[in-house]
Amino acid sequence: MLNTKGASIGKKTLFFIIILSIGFYGGYKFFAPTSEVAMVKNALYRSGASGKALLNQTKEFTGQVFEVKDGDLIMDAVIKAQPGDLIRVYPGTYSETVYVDKSDITFQGIVEGGEWPTLDGKTTLNDAFLYSGNGIHIEGFKITKYKGNGIMGQAGNNFVIRNNWIVDTGVYGIFPQYGKNGLIEYNTLTGIEDAAIYVGMCDNIDVLHNEVFGNVAGIEFENSRHCIAENNNVYDNAGGILAFITPGLPIKTTYDIIIRNNFVNENNHVNFAPPGSTVAGVPSGTGILIMAADDVIVEDNIISGNNNVGILITDFPNGGIKASRDPEADPNPDNVTILNNLMMRNGADPIDEIKVLMKTLFMKVGPDILAIGKGSGSAILNREKYVTFGIGSYGNPTKTTSYGVKTFLLDKPAEHRDITKKQLGEFTYYGVCAGCHAFNTRLIGVPTNVIQAIHTNNPQGIVDYINAPKNLREDYPEMPPQSHLSEEAKMAVAEYILGLKK
Numbered sequence: 001m002l003n004t005k006g007a008s009i010g011k012k013t014l015f016f017i018i019i020l021s022i023g024f025y026g027g028y029k030f031f032a033p034t035s036e037v038a039m040v041k042n043a044l045y046r047s048g049a050s051g052k053a054l055l056n057q058t059k060e061f062t063g064q065v066f067e068v069k070d071g072d073l074i075m076d077a078v079i080k081a082q083p084g085d086l087i088r089v090y091p092g093t094y095s096e097t098v099y100v101d102k103s104d105i106t107f108q109g110i111v112e113g114g115e116w117p118t119l120d121g122k123t124t125l126n127d128a129f130l131y132s133g134n135g136i137h138i139e140g141f142k143i144t145k146y147k148g149n150g151i152m153g154q155a156g157n158n159f160v161i162r163n164n165w166i167v168d169t170g171v172y173g174i175f176p177q178y179g180k181n182g183l184i185e186y187n188t189l190t191g192i193e194d195a196a197i198y199v200g201m202c203d204n205i206d207v208l209h210n211e212v213f214g215n216v217a218g219i220e221f222e223n224s225r226h227c228i229a230e231n232n233n234v235y236d237n238a239g240g241i242l243a244f245i246t247p248g249l250p251i252k253t254t255y256d257i258i259i260r261n262n263f264v265n266e267n268n269h270v271n272f273a274p275p276g277s278t279v280a281g282v283p284s285g286t287g288i289l290i291m292a293a294d295d296v297i298v299e300d301n302i303i304s305g306n307n308n309v310g311i312l313i314t315d316f317p318n319g320g321i322k323a324s325r326d327p328e329a330d331p332n333p334d335n336v337t338i339l340n341n342l343m344m345r346n347g348a349d350p351i352d353e354i355k356v357l358m359k360t361l362f363m364k365v366g367p368d369i370l371a372i373g374k375g376s377g378s379a380i381l382n383r384e385k386y387v388t389f390g391i392g393s394y395g396n397p398t399k400t401t402s403y404g405v406k407t408f409l410l411d412k413p414a415e416h417r418d419i420t421k422k423q424l425g426e427f428t429y430y431g432v433c434a435g436c437h438a439f440n441t442r443l444i445g446v447p448t449n450v451i452q453a454i455h456t457n458n459p460q461g462i463v464d465y466i467n468a469p470k471n472l473r474e475d476y477p478e479m480p481p482q483s484h485l486s487e488e489a490k491m492a493v494a495e496y497i498l499g500l501k502k
């Protein structure tokens, strides 16, 4: 594991892997076996406790097989492929964006003699895989040097993203948006500027056995329901595992989240998110963050050495978010249940606000758990095991284990879902632009109605500007380029903005 993986992602990472693997886990084999045989075998016919409809595909494979070799384009195979086909990609370097708007296509990277098929964006391309089809499986790829996303899904249901290496792919590593019934497992992600694994506006997603380190946020559930993060190794990010609501999005809730059996250690990386992004405000040193999410269970994790706090539970106002931004989003975290966890050495160097709290409580060590702000129905088991602040209102849990739920994957595949151009524009506007632009008031950027006035009937003008913004106004900062968005999303958001009424 150390040789093949470490060597190709640079010295610094290698160092972390060695220190953390040897130092903390003492040879425990966290990562799944990735021998070629295993890789090839498990692609289509994997069965297991967690799989259900996605994995128990015992029916005979009748599709066509396409082989893509070094020097070919994966996209050429996609153009020819029909639903049910398998695209096998051999070791080599592929510098392209793979757009998949068909359904039921499997991409299988073949690893031979330690050589992986590598998608290299050469720091100019935006996305490695961008799919909108349903039933997409992507596994066995190394993906590096993209500016936007490693693997992004727009509305595709029933996906599997497994056993990929995603290194330095800009804003997000694996980002299914608005998808249902998906499995993200055995991936390794590092060097991502925002969230490495970003589950946004999704339902029924299992995030299992991933290794995420050296990112701003490790694993993030945003405006998503029925999701589990289990058996992941999450370390050296600014924030480890996050479950929260972002106000203003078309989907308003995050609930029914299980965070179980993860290592969440030493998430003390500096926060290198671009200002204005959702996670720029996450304080470095935060193991788990729960903001405004409901029905969250945290069980059997090892959470240690996170210098700000092990678990931070907060409402919008204390998370630095104005609740008035979205009256339809409930600002409070309700029914959070902390069960058995092993927590130690957290809170060694918390942010100033927490230091002030510590002073008032005459505490010398920072908290394993800090709950701040409103919320009701929350509970904690064996509270005396942890250093805690602010959980006075927490009761004793009525439920003492979450193991009744093994997976949130569905028994039958979810119905196919497609996204309209208008929805794509809406999601992009609220997910990306609305952090800085509001309709008729000044935020970080100019009001959206001013943009409408300047670019009336000219969506291309907006696209050109967001590709390469110029600082036009003395009293505003320069807007960061949004060139990481797909061409489709840029045009969709431009048209959406021009049609916005309030």
Ligand code: HEC
Pocket (backbone or CB within 6 Å): 275, 276, 277, 428, 429, 432, 433, 434, 435, 436, 437, 444, 445, 446, 451, 454, 462, 465, 466, 470, 471, 472, 473, 474, 476, 477, 478, 479, 480, 482, 493, 494, 497
């Ligand atoms: C991190 C904050 C931020 C984000 C995110 C952001 N903007 Fe901006 N935007 C700004 C600022 C600041 C300005 C004003 C810049 C200036 O006038 O110098 C601006 C100005 C603009 C303008 C005005 C250009 C003109 O001709 O006057 C457009 C158009 C625009 N943004 C579109 C977008 C779109 C579309 C998105 C989402 C895809 C977006 N912005 C995301 C901060 C942001």
